[in-house]
Amino acid sequence: MNFILGMVIAAIGMGPVVMIPLVGVGVLKLNFFFGVIVPYAALAIFVIGIIYRVMNWSRSPVPYRIPTTAGQEWSFPWIKSNPIDNPKNTCGVVARMIFEVLTFRSLFRHTKLEYRNTETGPKIDYEWEKWLWLAALAFHYSFLVIFLRHFRFFMEPVPGFVHLLEKLDGFMQLGLLPINGLGTPGVYLTDMLLMLAVTYLLLRRIYIPQVRYISLPADYFPLFLILTLGTTGILMRYLIRVDITAVKELAIGLFTLHPVAPEGIGVIFYVHLFCLCVLIAYFPFSKLMHMAGIFLSPTRNLANTSRMVRHVNPWNYPVKFHTYEAYENEFREHMIEAGLPVEKGLDSEPAKKAEEE
């Protein structure tokens, strides 16, 4: 498999994701199926799938305490330890995990700001790793904010935090886009960020040979999916308007378990919704499970207390090892000769027996 094939395969995978709702709703008019049944089914797969995967991981025990220690351990009071990168207790582990999950700390670690001497004096050179960390953060946070903003559709009245997010997120419309009157709603920062970040993540997969080398169709597919999801969303917002009241009716219906499939929502909405359904249904079976996996990672979520507290391995089993007795039996004569203390003298019973054997 090489990267061109990988992308082609992922793109072929995307075909049905777009075509099915286009045909299903646009031609066959299966609004209820695509507006209600598919989302519920996808959500069920998502929830059950994640629970299943996490349970499945948890079924395998953690036999050894193997944190990757990334700083000074706690030892003497006069040596400054690093309680986050080398946690001594649960508190430290929680802090470490919070940093990992919220700031991608490990990913940040290898970023270096670099000064390079050029003809015109020293110049700062941001290595691409910096961009990876930035793009990863931008992507995940935008995704989160956009997800939260969607509660505007699910809840009536719209909860306060959504308003707040929208205000923060949409601040651009005030100063930067004065021609608001033309019916163009304000631009959300996160919409742009998400698209930019995902595009960057995709481009680096194509452009950086090492990353290209390791990429599989399963790496392109989610990016394509998210790109399509975002594109259809943005299209709906800025170009192909759909009936928002009807969408809200459908969303609240889904949310309150009184599903309805109102008429007259543009087909593009169904493409958007179907993409999301595919994404969440695909989630438990893919690398996207890193969301849950990161919390279970034994090199990160264990405190470095290995020598203080005994970590118990549930399947620890006794092993046969070469005992001192066997050792002395083999070398007793030499040991005595060399003046090494022995358990049994040369003419003791067991020694003789060992001799005879």
Added chain:
Amino acid sequence: MSLNGLLLDKRSSIIKKWRDLVISTYPIDTQRFLKREKDRFSNPVGQTIAEDLEILYDQLIKDNDIDQISRSLDNIVRIRAVQDFKPSAAVGFVLALKRLIRKEIGVDTGQGETKDDMEALEERIEAAALLAFDIYAGCKKKLYELRVIEATNQVSSLLERANLKVEIPEFDPVL
């Protein structure tokens, strides 16, 4: 313009092409890393190539300080001697400079002073190529020596105790 003037004029372009040529001998998937990672410690191979080719170029076209040349050749060849290269491939990059310069400068070498200069330069490059080969052979010999020394060290105290310790034989391969 004199040959030297031309060579100085095209300096950065020739050096860049030369470096690209050396880098292109590595697997395609890693070339970008070797070129782009500028930290000397994260990318010793790429940075050594970049730095020492530049020194080599300057030395070959003007200063011709044999110590500098040997040192820079050593830095590069020492690395290539333990990578997946045939001997010819490990040192071939030196001779490649000759073609590169001809292609880049494109002077008609058929006349007067420039011709002499060019010939002198090419002779220097050839000498450097031979030197590179010596270094390569030295590296291989060194690896072999180190292997023997290490094997001896591993049991050194025992050998000494048993009065078996022998000095590492002088390596003077009989050809």
Added chain:
Amino acid sequence: MADTPKPEELSKIDHAPPLMEGWMDVPAEIRPGIYCYGGKAKNVAAVGMPNPRDWNPADDDWKLPENWEQIIDEGMRDRLDKYRSFKLFMDICVRCGACADKCHFFIGSGDPKNMPVMRAELLRSVYRKKFTAAGKILGKIAGARKLTEEVLKEWWTYLYQCTECRRCSLFCPYGIDMAEITIMGRELTNLLGLNIDWIAGPVANCNRTGNHLGIQPHAYKDMIDFFVDEIEEVSGIRVEPDLNRKGAEILFVTPSGDVFADPGTYTAMGYLMLFHYLKAQGLDITWSTYASEGGNFGFFTSHEMAKRLNAKMYAEAKRLGVKWILGGECGHMWRVVHQYMNTWNGPADFLEEPVSPITGTKFETATGTKMVHIIEFTADLIRNNRLKLDPSRNDNLIVTYHDSCNTSRGMGFLEEPRYVIKNVCNNFYEMPPNTIREQTFCCGSGSGLNAGEDMELRMRGGLPRANAVKHVHEKYGVNMLSCICALDRAVLPTSLGYWVPEVAVTGVHEMVANALVFDGEKERTTNLRGEPLPGMEDEE
């Protein structure tokens, strides 16, 4: 006759993949200088590991057992059920590439299959085929492939090009640790008898005689006696070490490399001198010939083998009736002691929580395992002013310090050694920050790869470390690399011998002993190596 090729044509590495092929289509090459010899039948059989036979990796026929596929199948399933790490790390990699250029073997070789993520993908691709629905149905499209003999050879090739240093794990956003995957992979290959002799031999020896070289007890004793004489020659002090003595308070265990291999031997002398120095202050310590190996090459074959070899330490502590164990300078020994020993062979309830008999300091980090690192022990002594030190005796040295992978990333043991070093020598310079402490570069020969036949591999792997050493050598005139790992002491002289021959290698306790001022010692004119002390050059 064909034209002679042009230089630039000649110098291409011949394995650039064609455009339409990916890594799955490129088989591994078993190249001399890179691979290690296969484990000999007698060594594998001696410890009862599977499929003992003499085999040669360069041959086509690896003499696999008939049902090898089934063995791998079951072996993988078994390990997936037993190790969450393995299962998780098979599933959650997003192939972001953050780890890709962090491996010293990748940096030194440029071989893309040496990117840590690739090392894992080699196993993952087979995992997907065997254990995931998508992989079973979609095959290559889902990144899955069948386990063939060719794939198995590829596994073996790259599993024995990983030193289990964990540098990659530091940078992975999910902490995916290739060392863990290599450990699993090596367990799997060992099920088929695909070992390397440089590991199998020491394991067999260690099991029988207690140390990797297969040195028998009387010869071990002889060795220690020899050190005693050497020490007397240098310092005029006659140390009196104990071996296998029952009723001592502390058992001392160090890697056998220190006893037999240069320059580790000087570190061993350092321990002897330190212990002797402390005798008057109440140190009651014994060495053991039975548990004379702190290092554990078993760890490079399987957890079980490692546990078997490790079991001797506690067994010996129990037999001798000591209160706690003191461990010498070693890397992977400390990974094992710190992260595995108590789980495997504990609880050590027959021992007491370690307290320094000299300073009364309680070693709270070691209350469970009851084993203290000698650097901790010495750092505490220095802190409490219990050692009279004359660092100027090390003035001929300009020192830097190499963190060994296992103590830094498997323990977090960073400041203690630096504290000791700074107290015993006057000239100390750090290497660049992205090559030390938790980001330290491996020596390039760890995890049993320090054989002789894979010298080219080792030199490549050692390049990033040596390159940083070279930097401080050129910048500050550093001429001595200190370390707290017996393997480092065995292999770094070779690696530096190739890359920076001006720099030698020492253990920290060698420098401690050189600086240590005894009451009533004769005036020292040389250090332990017999080299003249600074200012004494003329006395020779």
